[in-house]
Amino acid sequence: MQEVKSVRDADVKGKRVLVSVDFNVPLKDGMIMDDARIRACLPTLELLCGRGAKVVLMTHLGRPGGKEVASLSVAPLARRLGELINQRVTVAPEESDLMMLENLRFDPREEEGSMELAQELATFGDLFVNEAFSNSHRNHASIVGVATLLPSFAGVRLMEEMEKLQQALTPPPGSLAIIGGAKFETKQPLIEKLMPHYARILLGGALANDVIRARGLPVGASLVSNTPASVEIASNDKLAVATDAVMEKENKEARTGLIVDVRADERIVDVGPVTAAAWSQMAEDAPFVLWNGPLGIYEAGYTEASDLVAKALSRSNAHAVVGGGDTGAALKKYSFDPAKVFLSTGGGAMLQFLTEGTLPGIEALKNSKPGI
Numbered sequence: 001m002q003e004v005k006s007v008r009d010a011d012v013k014g015k016r017v018l019v020s021v022d023f024n025v026p027l028k029d030g031m032i033m034d035d036a037r038i039r040a041c042l043p044t045l046e047l048l049c050g051r052g053a054k055v056v057l058m059t060h061l062g063r064p065g066g067k068e069v070a071s072l073s074v075a076p077l078a079r080r081l082g083e084l085i086n087q088r089v090t091v092a093p094e095e096s097d098l099m100m101l102e103n104l105r106f107d108p109r110e111e112e113g114s115m116e117l118a119q120e121l122a123t124f125g126d127l128f129v130n131e132a133f134s135n136s137h138r139n140h141a142s143i144v145g146v147a148t149l150l151p152s153f154a155g156v157r158l159m160e161e162m163e164k165l166q167q168a169l170t171p172p173p174g175s176l177a178i179i180g181g182a183k184f185e186t187k188q189p190l191i192e193k194l195m196p197h198y199a200r201i202l203l204g205g206a207l208a209n210d211v212i213r214a215r216g217l218p219v220g221a222s223l224v225s226n227t228p229a230s231v232e233i234a235s236n237d238k239l240a241v242a243t244d245a246v247m248e249k250e251n252k253e254a255r256t257g258l259i260v261d262v263r264a265d266e267r268i269v270d271v272g273p274v275t276a277a278a279w280s281q282m283a284e285d286a287p288f289v290l291w292n293g294p295l296g297i298y299e300a301g302y303t304e305a306s307d308l309v310a311k312a313l314s315r316s317n318a319h320a321v322v323g324g325g326d327t328g329a330a331l332k333k334y335s336f337d338p339a340k341v342f343l344s345t346g347g348g349a350m351l352q353f354l355t356e357g358t359l360p361g362i363e364a365l366k367n368s369k370p371g372i
């Protein structure tokens with residue numbers, strides 16, 4: 001099987017290049033709140049435009065349920081990209097050298113992986129570039145389908161994502177992994193894969209609740225998986241869970257205490273301050289850190305432990321790969337050296353790549369139509 005071809009090696013002069021991007025950015029009153037995902041694609045777009053290609057972009061934005069919703073048009077994305085790249089960006093059907101197709105999620109066939117839609121999209125390009133790593137774990141028409149129809153290449157950022165995540169699978173001795181989120185059974189294959197390579201694996205979020213329960217400790221009303229974590233995995237010395245936690249009652253009253261003292265009417269909502277301080281020091285001292293998923297219920301305002309670890313990581317000399325929306329939000333609160341800390345654009349895609357070593361969108365690039 002052939003390897004993924006980089007867009008850097010593509011002959012694009014005078015050709016129409018269809019580019020899949022993930023510009024699914026947060027919007028408020030039509031204003032973009034964080035344009036990091038747009039900026040991540042600039043090296044590829046600047047390369048294509050600089051080499052004389054005519055570029056057509058495809059992206060998702062929100063979830064309009066297949067119906068056209070004016071507030072979810074890609075028009076704000078086109079305007080912002082135009083400002084960043086200093087070039088006019090039009091929205092189809094208005095053609096230009098840099099054009100963006102309307103929100104793919106207006107068409108339910110996109111998420112169905114429809115080859116009919118893929119064939120329609122493929123008419124916009126002579127070749128295809130995947131620069132949407134964060135969507136490449138999905139069998140969508142614009143990710144997998146189009147790649148089977150056109151000569152296909154990986155974008156600059158997609159190549160970098162693959163390189164950095166491969167490095168995370170062979171870290172230096174003494175490295176630290178931090179995994180948050182929920183559903184231990186879905187993360188167990190990754191945890192087992194990381195165990196031989198990492199000195200410690202710190203578990204946060206609901207993921208940790210399953211291990212706490214398997215170790216015979218109380219979790220109260222905390223979220224746990226339907227499938228219990230095996231005692232064999234949970235008892236592994238490399239896995240660490242909090243010794244203290246922030247606990248919340250149904251009336252939102254919260255307190256801090258030891259894990260062994262969680263009451264039946266309480267749920268664990270964050271790692272406690274003693275554990276957070278210890279884990280922050282570990283992150284600061286490690287030569288390499290892999291982090292995906294917050295330590296607490298970040299969206300509910302339980303951010304302290306995650307922010308403390310992010311702050312430690314930002315000031316350390318450690319190299320790191322960090323992914324997931326809430327994890328990235330924690331890290332972005334502090335200035336960090338991008339030469340040392342790589343902030344992946346993928347959450348679920350990052351986890352799946354680390355577990356399986358590839359993604360459907362990447363496999364589609366390997367098996368694409370021969371180049372022209």
